[in-house]
Amino acid sequence: MDSRKLGANGPDVSAIGLGAMNICGFYGPSSEDEARALFRRAAELGVTHLDTSNVYGNGFSEEVIGRYLAAGEPGFTLATKAGIRRDPDSGARFYDNSPAHLREALETSLERLGVDRVELFYIHRREADRPIEEVAETLADFRKEGLIGGFGFSEIAPASLRRAAAVHPVAAVQSEYSLSTRAPELGLVQACEELGTALVAFSPVGRGLLTDVPPTPEIVEDSVFLKVNPRFLPPNLAANVAITDGFRALAAEMGCPAASLAIAWLLARSPAVIPIPGTRGVVHLEELVRGAGMRLSAEDMARIEAVLPVGWAHGDRYSDAQWHGPERFC
Template identity: 60%
Template sequence: MQQRKMGADGPAISALGIGAMSFTNVYGPTDEAQSFALLDAALEAGVTHLDTANVYGRGRSETVIGNYLAARGAETRERFHIATKAAIRAEDGRRWFDNSREHLEGELDKSLTRLGTDAVDLFYVHRRDPDVPIEEVVGTLTRLVEAGKTRGFGFSEIAPSSLRRAASVAPVASIQSEYSLWTRGPELGLVQACAELGTTLVAFSPVGRSMLTDHPIPMERMGECDLLPEMPRFQEPNYSANMAIADGFRALAAEMGLPAAGLAIAWLLAQGDHIVPIPGTRSVDHFHEFVAGTKAALTPEDLARIEQVLPVGWAHGERYSKAQWVGPEIY
């Protein structure tokens, strides 16, 4: 397995990670046995980075990981680089973001209990509260590092300008952002700022929430998913338009001898040594399709062919609904 750095001075991690939202029912029914099988496969393949959050299944994702570590023995914890997130709050139908020291530390403590570990390797602020200066938030995060509760810190879905402000206070290990062949927004400055500052760009939804795979979620199964029905790209007529265009990518992947998901991962890895994709799945077989992408060395000609099939801006529809856009910084 390829290795990449988590931050300029951070540890080496696998070039491929696992997005552990899939350990909940967000993309369809799953159970702990399926998640355990996936984690076993990850260890066998040399995949070490696990990316979860306190809100994934209201703590269920973290609990599954904690149960796995307890079942497999203490040495298994040291084989994984574990990241979690906090800052999203919801109560009585209201959703908001809390970047206060009290909230972040309190939620991290709860996450550590669920994960069954004394410290995580990376702690993200899941959504930025614009009313709290990001420099102040970095101060909170550095204190959590000093307290031994996390070994590094980062942010999710922030703009390049916010990253630069944060990095002026202390090195930021990672920024998490949606980045894939159908979400190219990070190329408008975030990819470049991360490279310049030595910050790892952790790319979530790298296979377009199944659209860039050989088996995209069909419309008749959309009701099983918590998030997708609200997303404009998975609503008609956008869904059918996107499926038709992505068929060309699937055909190209087959011609190149790769699963479509593997080609999507290989494309991301080719965009910079500081990029780590974290696909999620409930299937071990599908996981191995991701791993195949880490073994593919794409040539400039390969990249040009991919660009021809899926040019920048090809996707129909916004990636988020109006409600889902509350929180991510737009730039």
């Protein structure tokens, strides 16, 4: 497995990591035994980076990882996130990047994970009314205390990244990036390369659209996220599956699974990119990891772009409610 830097001053990690949101039932039923088997196989395949959050299953993802590590299983470079809260009365979601909340959340995450520090700690959603410079100072203090190795932000604009980086180097920005979602190429990829910030790409296979088994209406209905997401609602789902049939055919012609080709394309776009696909299945994991070992030529890249040109996807990547929090910048 090739390695990439988790920030200019960060550790080397595997070229692709593993996202741990799927083990909480976000895209369908899952079990702790399946998660343990997945983590073991990831380690065997050379995956060294595991990315989670305190809100994945209301802490369940972190707890599962903690029990896995406590059992003496192979370890990972760990990343987790904080900053999303819910009103205890109404259940409404809001964002809190205050020093007090972030410290409490980080300490709770460390306890769940059973570790003294995490290598990467993200702001999961930025609190719009709090200057990002102030947040960067809070996170830099955590780093000085040895609680974290570095810090990052999820779903922020390039301008926000530059403001934070003027205070302290930002190890990573997490953003959706794939053949389905190309917005990061309009400034975020470039800013990350310039600043030495890793661009940690979630949903790198388009939430299943860029695989050999794209989501069916039945699968969509079982997912709390997909069943309200524009790209997976009628008539967009049928249109998107039909368009990506050409990508599946190209992958088959090239002798690899579609998911492998999607990962290989993303890694070829920039040395700053570290995809973190999420899956519940070992077979799919193996397809994803295979993509990290592929080398695409300029001709290969052109053929991929021909079947999936920029802007091919029908429907926005988020619903109006899902857009609450991420920063739009183009």
